[in-house]
Amino acid sequence: MEVRGAPAEVLLQRPWLPVSISGCQLLAKSWFGETSYHILLTDVDCVWEERMDSAAIQKRAQELNRRLRAEVKAFFSHLCEVVQPCLTGSDGRPDGEAQISLRRQEDGNISIKLKSELAELPFYWEFHCTPAPVTVVCGQLVRPLLEMSRLLQRQVEQLGGLLGRKDAEIQDYRENGAVLSRERLQTDVFEEKTYREDFMAKVRAAQPSRSTKRKSSSEVKNLPGALPLLRSERTDALGFDADLQRLYAAVVAQNARKRKLSEEKQAAVASSGGLFDQTQDPECTAATTDYYIQTGSVISEAGEDRPEDGPEDTAGAKMADRPAEQQALPVRSNPAERASSKPKKKKGVGLFR
Numbered sequence: 001m002e003v004r005g006a007p008a009e010v011l012l013q014r015p016w017l018p019v020s021i022s023g024c025q026l027l028a029k030s031w032f033g034e035t036s037y038h039i040l041l042t043d044v045d046c047v048w049e050e051r052m053d054s055a056a057i058q059k060r061a062q063e064l065n066r067r068l069r070a071e072v073k074a075f076f077s078h079l080c081e082v083v084q085p086c087l088t089g090s091d092g093r094p095d096g097e098a099q100i101s102l103r104r105q106e107d108g109n110i111s112i113k114l115k116s117e118l119a120e121l122p123f124y125w126e127f128h129c130t131p132a133p134v135t136v137v138c139g140q141l142v143r144p145l146l147e148m149s150r151l152l153q154r155q156v157e158q159l160g161g162l163l164g165r166k167d168a169e170i171q172d173y174r175e176n177g178a179v180l181s182r183e184r185l186q187t188d189v190f191e192e193k194t195y196r197e198d199f200m201a202k203v204r205a206a207q208p209s210r211s212t213k214r215k216s217s218s219e220v221k222n223l224p225g226a227l228p229l230l231r232s233e234r235t236d237a238l239g240f241d242a243d244l245q246r247l248y249a250a251v252v253a254q255n256a257r258k259r260k261l262s263e264e265k266q267a268a269v270a271s272s273g274g275l276f277d278q279t280q281d282p283e284c285t286a287a288t289t290d291y292y293i294q295t296g297s298v299i300s301e302a303g304e305d306r307p308e309d310g311p312e313d314t315a316g317a318k319m320a321d322r323p324a325e326q327q328a329l330p331v332r333s334n335p336a337e338r339a340s341s342k343p344k345k346k347k348g349v350g351l352f353r
Contacts, residue, residue: 011038012140012252015245019089021112022102027240029140030087032080035072039087040140041110041129047137048110048129064124075118079125082116147251148244163190 016027030039035054040047052060054072061068061075068075082098084090098116105111112127132140167189180186240248 008139009256011040012144013249013256015248016042016141016240017087017089017245018240019087021086021100024102028087028089030084032084035076037080039127039129040132040136042141046108047132047141049132049136050127050129060126064126065122067121068123075123078116078118078123079114083114083125083127143255144248144251147255148247151247151251160190160192160195164192166190 011029011031014029014031016029019026019028025043027042027044028040031037035057036052037057038049038051040049042048057076058072061072083100086100098114100112100114103111103113108131110129112129114125114127116123116125
């Protein structure tokens with residue numbers, strides 16, 4: 001049964017938070033409404049989700065708690081208080097007796113079981129998370145991460161340019177007689193190409209080979225030339241620190257503003273009476289609008305240009321649309337012939353020859 005979850009924009013603005021359930025390191029984002037919820041979990045290998053509305057929650061609660069006869073609003077707040085700290089990585093739990101466990105199933109799903117007390121009676125709940133669709137994975141994880149990577153790459157380029165200017169400043173000091181008081185503070189001139197080559201060499205050195213796979217993590221960390229950032233264990237790679245969470249929030253907020261502007265432009269085009277094609281690019285549509293305003297023409301219901309002036313302008317437009325060879329023909333001086341050269345109205349001009 002398909003149920004409704006959080007609006008896409010609401011869940012998208014929630015950051016991915018590192019959590020640990022039954023020793024399993026995950027990234028999670030969740031949304032809890034009044035009587036519904038939507039959660040996403042990932043271990044980088046797969047993304048799982050579950051979305052439940054009020055009717056689905058009521059049905060599962062009665063299946064797991066036979067004696068429960070209360071409505072969803074009566075116990076849903078208790079469920080949120082117990083499970084939200086687990087899905088946000090918070091240490092403090094309002095219910096110290098709550099027990100939560102995670103189990104991976106053979107079909108690829110994961111099940112999270114929760115046991116707590118509600119009104120001095122045991123209360124059971126289970127999250128049945130299934131692999132999320134590709135569209136959800138791309139929208140909630142892949143696209144924001146690619147945008148973050150692009151922004152971080154731009155930041156690296158700006159820092160490289162800053163280092164180059166700092167080296168030029170230090171060189172100017174030296175040429176004017178400045179001397180470094182402590183030799184241990186001396187640094188080499190920053191060469192971006194050399195730095196990139198050295199970085200990639202360390203990345204390749206950090207990749208475990210057949211011989212290093214058998215070694216312990218401490219032995220791998222002591223390998224010469226290994227990159228500390230890439231030597232980190234898998235659990236550390238899942239950690240979104242505060243800076244990355246703020247960058248993620250900034251990226252999704254920017255994308256939301258772009259979508260809002262695009263929707264406003266489409267609404268403006270639709271409110272213009274359907275004169276312009278809504279499938280066109282906004283910039284192209286604006287340029288087309290300016291063109292018709294400057295030329296003083298409108299678009300007919302059939303989609304063809306129709307001048308606003310009288311028949312004389314219509315004849316002039318038809319003359320302008322003729323090939324250049326026809327327009328280059330000599331004009332006869334005989335008045336009678338000029339009078340008979342008045343353009344005749346033709347049916348289906350441009351459709352038949």
